[in-house]
Amino acid sequence: MTSAPKPPPVELILRVMNDPVTGKPTAAFVAASDADRSMLRERGFQLNTRLFAHFTLPRNPRFNRLVHGLGRLLGRNLDRFAGKDSHDVIKALQVESGVCCDRTETDIPGVGQLIHTKPQSLAFHSMGDDKFKGFWSGVCAYLIAHDWPDLDEERLTEMAEIDAFKEPV
Helix, strand or coil, X not given: CXXXXXXXXXXXXXXXXXXXXXXXXXXXXXXXXXXXXXXXXXXXXXCCCCCCCCCCCCCCHHHHHHHHHHHXXXXXXXXXXXXXXXXXHHHHHHHHHCCCEEEEEEEECCCEEEEEEEECCCCCCCCCHHHHHHHHHHHHHHHHHHCCCCCCHHHHHHHHHHHHCCCCC
């Protein structure tokens, strides 16, 4: 049985507003855009509704472009990734390298051990800047060790940044 997909996160901005009850300035989270306001309405939130929330800071948008650029670069230059879109390339790279993956091991009597490797989400709301930097260093180290020993992380980063701005073929 599969669970329903999670609704997309709503982006909020912390602003100083005048509290209508006290008349004093206070910090308040407000929807960042019309689309975010619409999502809040669609979810049935009304004024003065009390909520529980888990807040995360968005990741640097450059990192999103970088990872998609890397996926395109690998898809164009390494046979094992040919024909895949950049997202599928990155997921395959994660599983292959083991970087930012969850691994479970299950003993099956008479058969042996089943190992399942599941790539973690790299989405903005799932991974902060520091963890992304660890992911980036890890996959670059893997690619250098297995595919491009003459490169370093800085050069791979430059190549991915350049590919991020190329038109898809």
